[in-house]
Amino acid sequence: MGKISGAEALLKALLMEKVRYIFGIPGGQWIPFLDAIHRLGRKEGLEFIMTRHEQAAAHAADAYSRLTNEVGVCLGTVGPGAVDLVPGVYEAYSENSAILVLTVQVQSWKAYPDTGSTQYCNHKDLFAPITKWNAVVSHWRRIPELVQRAFRSALSGTPAPVHLDIPVDVLFYEGDEDDLQFLQPENYRIMNKPSPSPGDVERAVELIRASENPLIHAGGAVQRSGAFAELKALAERLQAAVTTTVYARGVFPDNHPLSFIPMGYGSISAQSEADLVIDLGARLCAMDMWGREPAWGLPEAQKFIQVDINPESMALNRRVDLAIQSDVGEFLRAVLKRLKEENIRRNKPNERLKQYRDTENVWLEEFIEAGRSDVKPIHPLRPVAEFKNHFSEDAIVVLDGGNSQVWATYLTRINRPFSFLAQSDSGMLGGGLSKAIAAKLTFPNRPVYLLTGDGAFMFNIQEMETVKRFNLQIIVGIMNDRAWGMIKADQPEGRYIGVDFQDVKFAEVAKGFGWYGERISEPSKIKPALDRAVKSGEPALLDILVDPAANLKVPDLETLDAVWLDGVI
Amino acid sequence: MLLGSNEWWAEAMKIVNSDETYYQLAKNLNKSYTFKVLAEPENGISENIIMGYKIENGKIVDHWEDERPTDFVIAGPYKVWYQILKGKMGPVKAMTMRKLKVKGPLPEMLKYNKATLRWVELLRTIKTEFHGNYE
Ligand SMILES: Cc1ncc(C[n+]2csc(CCOP(=O)(O)OP(=O)(O)O)c2C)c(N)n1
Ligand SMILES: [Mg+2]
DSSP states (O other): OOEEEHHHHHHHHHHHTTOOEEEEOOOGGGHHHHHHIIIIIGGGTOEEEEOSSHHHHHHHHHHHHHHHSSOEEEEEOTTHHHHHHHHHHHHHHHTTOOEEEEEEESOGGGTTTTOSOTTOOOHHHHHGGGSSEEEEOOSGGGHHHHHHHHHHHHHSSSOOOEEEEEEHHHHHOEEEGGGOOOOOGGGTSOOSOOOOOHHHHHHHHHHHHHOSSEEEEEOHHHHHHTOHHHHHHHHHHHTOEEEEOSTTTTSSOTTSTTBOOTTSHHHHHHHHHOSEEEEESOOOOGGGGGGOTTTSOOTTTOEEEEEESOGGGTTSSSOOSEEEESOHHHHHHHHHHHHHHTTOOOOSOOHHHHHHHHHHHHHHHHHHHHHHOOOSSBOTHHHHHHHHHHSOTTOEEEEESSHHHHHHHHHOOOOSSSOEEOOOTTOOOSOHHHHHHHHHHHOTTSOEEEEEEHHHHHTTTTHHHHHHHTTOOEEEEEEEOSBOHHHHHHSOTTOOOSOBOOOOOHHHHHHHTTOEEEEEOSGGGHHHHHHHHHHTOSOEEEEEEBOHHHHTOOTTHHHHHHHHTTTTO | OBTTSHHHHHHHHHHHHTOHHHHHHHTTOOEEEEEEEEOBGGGTBOSOEEEEEEEETTEEEEEESSOOOOSEEEEEEHHHHHHHHTTSSOHHHHHHTTSSEEESOHHHHHHTHHHHHHHHHHHHTSOOBOSGGGO
16 A cells, blocks of 8 residues: 555544544644545545534534434644634533544644744643543654554543544655555444443343333433434323423424423422422433422432433432433343333323323413414414425524523424434523525435524624535525513613624625525514425525513523522522 | 401402303313412411302302312412412413412313403402401
């Protein structure tokens, strides 16, 4: 075999992992790598997706990973480019997304520590707290090995970002390809997923047998294991209520009679009363109200089985009765098999669920009503309802913003897996449009829409150019209240500070980017505008002027505050 | 009117039972409640104050001062009840933050959440005198 450069070796190692997209912005040091993609990568199906801010690249890699269960890859140049990636990598870290962050470094003999190079930055330390594992690729020989190690780490246990920092001389160096070992994934990482021990399965079956009112709480682990059919089978067999984390929405269809909306009153009711919780990979963090009463049952009255691939996630916030280290899909299959053998099933519907449904319906009533409301200015729920009604189940729904995202959660319905992208544990505003980009690239035939707060949208508005350049028909609805609504809502009335914006004519901005754009201030005009937007065949933005006063009044903000400011207020 | 006194309850019943908004929200509500307002000796409240009452079809029909079995038992320090009645804290927040501990069927509580909010709004209109240092 012949000579291979570091840049080519990096590309080859990524191709071995079937990487389809690398999101990022190049810098001078990356030129050999970009050139390798041009010459060798594209014909193998790898595309470089240039974004207009590195943060967007990281968000896109995150979304790609969430939608495919593969590793999303993003890249930034030395110093500023790397630093710009940070916000997006933070979100991926908080949301347990497997992404590979690539940064290029100044010459190895001038880095760690610095000798005064332009743009030098200690990337290794910079990314350490927001990655699971990171390394400096100290030599050309180590490229394939460290890429493999990065993929192994990103995909092992709970997924998370990993990072490689590559000095520029390593990319330029050329050596004999024979000296490098490129391995297929199965030759260096575990391809099977861990299964529960037979003893654990028996104990779980016994707890299930003894339970009158079980509940299944599903986290992102169900998405990663792809165990949608198994989850449904178990729920139906036990007539168990199913709730999900905000992140995992879609792993169980919202329109299933056993399903309850995350953080809604039906979910909270079911979670508070269940005598057994089968927790599939959720760590019961803030957005799950810490797994404690009153939103959940008292440990004396509620048995808890926690299944997680990562033993370190066990009982972080609540004691458990049975801690099982396993892939949730393997667990579900093993338990279902034993339940069938033992003929354990509930033949008639669980009467209590009716009450939870009732409670959920009462809670939803006013939202549904507001979603139909013709009041002017537009109630924030009206666009949410219009978007939901307009698009098919096949749509990928992206949410971003403060109160706008809370509103959107109430009336959005997700019936399929891999159809929902939002921030949850990260609370990170601004990634919406970039996530939509990854969604449309990954699934060009599925509709993709983004509902976003005006504040959130502005964080990465420059990505409208990326959208247009790749001709991605993304439909954006801005719920424009000209404010950081969620923060304003918590300020003392009349003493608002740092929360109000100037009017921005987003539809005009959209046109400037070559998008279709309309501003809407009448509730009845949302639907026809949406029709025109879709028909335009272009990326389209609807700037919907919502009632700023109504946007301050999300009914459940109080509950959210109680969770976020626990122990302080 | 001293919080929890007969006079106070009479006023509460008068206001709540004549409020149409509350009635519309609570007309199917039939539940009994115990409030335990926990002592705070450092603030001059030496004993727990117990209040029980019963709602039938959205109207308060009875109240009492001893401990009886009820559908719900809601307990918390005097300060929290004070803050709620003064409008400084919402009841939902107090329960979510476990400043008020609730025993009883949460689904029922949540189902009538709007009724509870209206109920508290109405109680806030009473000229309540508070115990100990909360006067
Ligand atoms: C990057 C980032 N900065 C600040 C915040 C704090 N924050 C939370 S919600 C919010 C307001 C969001 O405003 P907008 O997107 O317009 O939605 P609205 O609440 O107005 O509907 C802010 C500033 C955050 N979560 N993330
Ligand atoms: Mg806003």
